[in-house]
Amino acid sequence: MLPERMAKENDAVTEYIRNTKAFRKEDRVTEIIEERGTAEGLVPIFSTLEISDAYKPWYDQDEKQCYVLKDQTKCLH
Secondary structure (H helix, E strand, O other): OOHHHHHHHOOOEEEEOOOOOOOOHHHHHHHHHHHHOOOOOOOEEEEOEEEEEEEEEEEEOOOOEEEEEEEEEEEEO
Protein backbone atom coordinates (compact mmCIF):
# COMPACT_ATOMS: atom_id res chain seq x y z
CA MET A 1 0.00 0.00 0.00
CA LEU A 2 1.27 3.48 -0.82
CA PRO A 3 2.29 5.64 2.16
CA GLU A 4 0.03 8.51 1.06
CA ARG A 5 -2.97 6.18 0.94
CA MET A 6 -2.10 4.70 4.34
CA ALA A 7 -1.87 8.18 5.82
CA LYS A 8 -5.23 9.23 4.37
CA GLU A 9 -7.01 6.09 5.58
CA ASN A 10 -5.55 6.46 9.09
CA ASP A 11 -5.83 10.25 9.44
CA ALA A 12 -2.06 10.45 9.77
CA VAL A 13 0.28 13.29 8.90
CA THR A 14 2.53 13.04 5.82
CA GLU A 15 5.50 15.38 5.87
CA TYR A 16 8.27 15.92 3.34
CA ILE A 17 11.59 16.63 5.05
CA ARG A 18 13.94 18.87 3.08
CA ASN A 19 16.80 18.83 5.58
CA THR A 20 17.05 15.63 7.64
CA LYS A 21 19.47 17.29 10.07
CA ALA A 22 17.20 20.27 10.81
CA PHE A 23 15.28 18.45 13.55
CA ARG A 24 14.93 15.12 15.32
CA LYS A 25 12.15 12.93 13.96
CA GLU A 26 11.38 11.62 17.44
CA ASP A 27 10.71 15.18 18.66
CA ARG A 28 8.33 15.82 15.74
CA VAL A 29 6.46 12.56 16.46
CA THR A 30 6.09 13.64 20.09
CA GLU A 31 4.61 16.99 18.96
CA ILE A 32 2.11 15.23 16.68
CA ILE A 33 1.05 12.83 19.46
CA GLU A 34 0.54 15.78 21.83
CA GLU A 35 -1.68 17.49 19.21
CA ARG A 36 -3.83 14.48 18.30
CA GLY A 37 -3.77 12.43 21.51
CA THR A 38 -2.42 9.01 22.36
CA ALA A 39 -4.83 6.88 20.33
CA GLU A 40 -3.37 3.79 18.72
CA GLY A 41 -2.48 3.89 15.07
CA LEU A 42 -0.22 5.43 12.51
CA VAL A 43 1.32 8.72 13.64
CA PRO A 44 3.37 10.47 10.91
CA ILE A 45 4.87 9.40 7.62
CA PHE A 46 8.09 11.21 6.76
CA SER A 47 9.54 11.28 3.27
CA THR A 48 12.82 12.69 2.03
CA LEU A 49 15.20 12.58 -0.90
CA GLU A 50 18.38 10.70 -0.11
CA ILE A 51 21.47 10.17 -2.21
CA SER A 52 21.95 6.49 -2.99
CA ASP A 53 24.54 4.49 -4.85
CA ALA A 54 23.56 3.37 -8.31
CA TYR A 55 25.28 1.54 -11.14
CA LYS A 56 25.07 2.05 -14.85
CA PRO A 57 26.31 -0.02 -17.76
CA TRP A 58 29.13 1.44 -19.79
CA TYR A 59 30.69 0.31 -23.04
CA ASP A 60 34.20 1.52 -23.80
CA GLN A 61 34.42 1.64 -27.59
CA ASP A 62 38.22 1.99 -27.60
CA GLU A 63 38.83 -1.11 -25.52
CA LYS A 64 35.71 -2.94 -26.71
CA GLN A 65 34.84 -3.76 -23.10
CA CYS A 66 31.67 -3.53 -21.04
CA TYR A 67 31.83 -2.12 -17.54
CA VAL A 68 29.54 -1.26 -14.69
CA LEU A 69 30.24 2.24 -13.39
CA LYS A 70 29.30 3.42 -9.93
CA ASP A 71 27.11 6.51 -9.86
CA GLN A 72 24.91 8.36 -7.40
CA THR A 73 21.25 9.17 -7.69
CA LYS A 74 18.50 10.66 -5.54
CA CYS A 75 15.78 8.36 -4.24
CA LEU A 76 12.57 9.25 -2.45
CA HIS A 77 12.32 7.37 0.85
